[in-house]
Amino acid sequence: MTRIYVPRDSAAVSVGADDVARMLEEALAARGASVEIVRNGSRGMLWLEPFIEVETPNGRVGYGPVTVEDVGPLLDAGLLDGGAHALCHGPVDQIPWLASQQRVSFARVGVHDPLDLDDYRASGGLRGLQRALTMPDDEICADVLASGLRGRGGAGFPAGIKWRTVMEAEADQKYVCCNADEGDSGTFADRMLMEGGPFALLEGMAIAGIAAGATKGLIYVRSEYPAAIRTLRTAIDIARVDGWLGDDVLGSGRAFDLRVVEAAGSYVCGEETAMLESLEGKRGMVRPKPPIPALQGLFGKPTLVHNVLTLSAVPAILADGAAAYQALGFDRSRGTQVFQLAGNIARGGIVELAFGVTLRELVLDYGGGTANGRPLRAVQVGGPLGAYLPGDTLDIPMDYEALAAAGGLLGHGGIVVFDDTVDMAAQARFAMEFCAVESCGKCTPCRIGSTRGVEVIDRITAGIDRDRNLVLLEELCETMTDGSLCAMGGLTPLPVRSALAHFPEDFHRAPEATEP
Amino acid sequence: MSAYAPGSAEAVRSVLSALPADERLILPALQRLQESFGYIPDGAVDAVADELNVSRAEVVGVLTYYHDLRQTPPPAVVVQVCVAEACQAQGVRELLRGIEGEYAVAVGKRTVAGDVEFDKVYCLGNCALGPAVMVNGHLVGRCDTRRLRTAIEAAR
Ligand SMILES: Cc1cc2nc3c(=O)[nH]c(=O)nc-3n(C[C@H](O)[C@H](O)[C@H](O)COP(=O)(O)O)c2cc1C
Ligand code: SF4
Ligand code: FES
Numbered sequence: 001m002t003r004i005y006v007p008r009d010s011a012a013v014s015v016g017a018d019d020v021a022r023m024l025e026e027a028l029a030a031r032g033a034s035v036e037i038v039r040n041g042s043r044g045m046l047w048l049e050p051f052i053e054v055e056t057p058n059g060r061v062g063y064g065p066v067t068v069e070d071v072g073p074l075l076d077a078g079l080l081d082g083g084a085h086a087l088c089h090g091p092v093d094q095i096p097w098l099a100s101q102q103r104v105s106f107a108r109v110g111v112h113d114p115l116d117l118d119d120y121r122a123s124g125g126l127r128g129l130q131r132a133l134t135m136p137d138d139e140i141c142a143d144v145l146a147s148g149l150r151g152r153g154g155a156g157f158p159a160g161i162k163w164r165t166v167m168e169a170e171a172d173q174k175y176v177c178c179n180a181d182e183g184d185s186g187t188f189a190d191r192m193l194m195e196g197g198p199f200a201l202l203e204g205m206a207i208a209g210i211a212a213g214a215t216k217g218l219i220y221v222r223s224e225y226p227a228a229i230r231t232l233r234t235a236i237d238i239a240r241v242d243g244w245l246g247d248d249v250l251g252s253g254r255a256f257d258l259r260v261v262e263a264a265g266s267y268v269c270g271e272e273t274a275m276l277e278s279l280e281g282k283r284g285m286v287r288p289k290p291p292i293p294a295l296q297g298l299f300g301k302p303t304l305v306h307n308v309l310t311l312s313a314v315p316a317i318l319a320d321g322a323a324a325y326q327a328l329g330f331d332r333s334r335g336t337q338v339f340q341l342a343g344n345i346a347r348g349g350i351v352e353l354a355f356g357v358t359l360r361e362l363v364l365d366y367g368g369g370t371a372n373g374r375p376l377r378a379v380q381v382g383g384p385l386g387a388y389l390p391g392d393t394l395d396i397p398m399d400y401e402a403l404a405a406a407g408g409l410l411g412h413g414g415i416v417v418f419d420d421t422v423d424m425a426a427q428a429r430f431a432m433e434f435c436a437v438e439s440c441g442k443c444t445p446c447r448i449g450s451t452r453g454v455e456v457i458d459r460i461t462a463g464i465d466r467d468r469n470l471v472l473l474e475e476l477c478e479t480m481t482d483g484s485l486c487a488m489g490g491l492t493p494l495p496v497r498s499a500l501a502h503f504p505e506d507f508h509r510a511p512e513a514t515e516p
Numbered sequence: 517m518s519a520y521a522p523g524s525a526e527a528v529r530s531v532l533s534a535l536p537a538d539e540r541l542i543l544p545a546l547q548r549l550q551e552s553f554g555y556i557p558d559g560a561v562d563a564v565a566d567e568l569n570v571s572r573a574e575v576v577g578v579l580t581y582y583h584d585l586r587q588t589p590p591p592a593v594v595v596q597v598c599v600a601e602a603c604q605a606q607g608v609r610e611l612l613r614g615i616e617g618e619y620a621v622a623v624g625k626r627t628v629a630g631d632v633e634f635d636k637v638y639c640l641g642n643c644a645l646g647p648a649v650m651v652n653g654h655l656v657g658r659c660d661t662r663r664l665r666t667a668i669e670a671a672r
Contacts, residue, residue: 185600281541348644
């Protein structure tokens with residue numbers, strides 16, 4: 001039977017994938033064609049969504065962006081045989097945008113029905129967990145360390161060191177907590193992975209649990225991601241029935257079980273200690289460190305905290321060996337990074353590549369520049385706490401150290417493109433406003449400083465005592481950087497200062513020319 | 517819980533006594549109440565404090581901390597508009613002006629226009645297909661006033 005793939009990913013659905021699937025079903029029934037419609041994850045070519053694929057003897061052929069109105073004409077053009085049409089992109093495996101990527105974490109996303117465990121197994125799934133179950137715990141940790149895997153949540157801390165710390169801690173209960181709060185604007189890779197490849201995350205967590213000696217895992221998912229929450233819960237049920245989560249993981253006699261916890265709308269709860277407070281049902285206030293969560297985390301017990309992408313990279317590392325993963329990358333940034341191209345960009349989506357690719361290659365070669373064709377003026381890398389970089393200095397290799405040297409940070413790998421209509425003073429103001437809204441309130445520089453920051457920028461753009469207020473803004477930034485407990489207050493000055501440094505003219509415009 | 521009037525003291529107790537063991541914590545208790553009634557009813561603070569054996573102040577602390585928790589019933593349609601950077605770059609300011617023109621509200625923290633509530637949020641994870649909006653939990657990509665109108669109609 002012919003198979004047609006229509007993504008179930010929220011981004012695809014947000015531009016009509018469900019309607020297209022429904023229309024296809026009706027049209028195929030009317031034509032008496034027996035076709036199976038598979039709801040896969042998204043390939044991450046988001047500008048082509050809804051992107052549908054047809055299985056043919058020559059591989060899967062893709063079409064997009066498909067609207068409800070296109071369905072009839074596509075079927076007339078021989079869609080079921082991969083027929084030619086203006087929306088046809090040919091064999092999906094040969095689309096250069098996709099074929100040139102080095103997909104490890106996203107290898108399966110968009111290829112299968114995310115909840116089809118047979119497909120997962122057939123494509124190498126569970127090999128990592130099986131191998132881990134035959135290894136001593138310290139060797140699993142050593143493998144993760146040797147792979148060079150660093151935390152993908154933002155801080156880039158070597159994962160293997162954390163694993164060993166939790167493994168060596170003595171306690172009656174330990175936990176693995178997956179940070180799926182994905183609060184950074186411009187990022188959506190965690191969501192797409194949870195919706196499009198949940199088994200890899202569950203397997204990664206099971207491996208982590210086995211290695212660290214933790215029997216319980218929690219996935220803290222932001223409430224803005226209802227589809228991810230549903231998919232994960234179903235995937236967990238399937239894995240339990242299949243016997244690789246629960247009291248006796250794959251017959252090993254070892255226990256590991258998982259539970260999804262829905263967050264409640266707080267950016268700071270993505271900070272790991274605030275997340276732990278929230279998981280304990282309390283206000284999401286940041287805890288001072290030490291103690292580190294690896295020693296005293298959830299309910300005071302040793303806890304391994306990792307981002308979705310960090311944990312999802314683990315099955316491949318265990319299955320194919322640390323060396324294969326370590327072989328990818330650049331300098332001290334090993335493996336691949338899942339970049340997310342967003343904002344005003346012609347070809348937005350998921351680009352997974354080894355570290356070291358330049359910002360120019362990502363934004364211009366993959367991204368195709370701005371969506372509306374206007375000149376590209378600024379790029380914000382690394383979420384709301386990341387720096388604004390000018391559009392004419394994109395030759396920066398994307399790895400942790402090179403970005404830091406360029407005054408930025410990689411964060412969760414989000415890249416947001418702005419055209420020449422952007423008002424950088426307004427962007428700086430927004431950074432301060434966001435901090436004021438989302439601050440957990442524990443430290444004065446963050447809580448009060450950000451509110452003052454908004455006022456000071458307003459005075460600057462209004463032309464009131466500009467020079468004095470620019471000095472004041474710089475002092476505020478310094479106080480926030482030095483006097484904040486976590487990166488919320490500590491890094492908010494980064495977008496502000498980078499906007500000031502690279503786009504000073506926006507702070508010196510005639511008052512009436514600036515947007516309110 | 518359908519045996520009791522929604523939001524009544526009995527209904528609240530019935531939700532709380534059904535909490536599974538690992539959700540006998542303040543935030544999950546409040547979330548389950550909101551799931552059942554659409555909001556956290558009056559009197560829930562005392563009931564949660566009693567049930568979980570914590571102080572009233574702790575419950576209020578959690579209730580007022582999280583943006584998702586609400587103490588009044590939601591209107592028929594809840595529209596969350598992403599105002600974060602990637603959506604700014606894709607024209608959310610224009611969408612906000614359009615909403616202001618059509619519904620006569622400035623989108624802020626839960627501003628209400630008739631049976632529609634507009635709420636500013638920061639990122640819905642749809643940053644390559646912005647402006648992104650969520651209408652009663654359904655994500656709308658490349659949102660303009662026309663697409664928003666359709667989504668609001670469908671949600672009513
Ligand atoms: C304000 C703030 C927000 C954060 N938000 C997230 C988030 O949404 N997701 C995430 O994985 N890490 C986030 N982090 C980083 C976490 O504190 C932590 O470093 C990370 O979850 C560790 O996982 P990793 O080792 O896999 O990176 C945030 C940090 C700060 C300071
Ligand atoms: S810097 Fe801000 S968010 Fe972080 S702990 Fe201090 S007040 Fe809370
Ligand atoms: S920034 Fe608007 S959806 Fe992410």
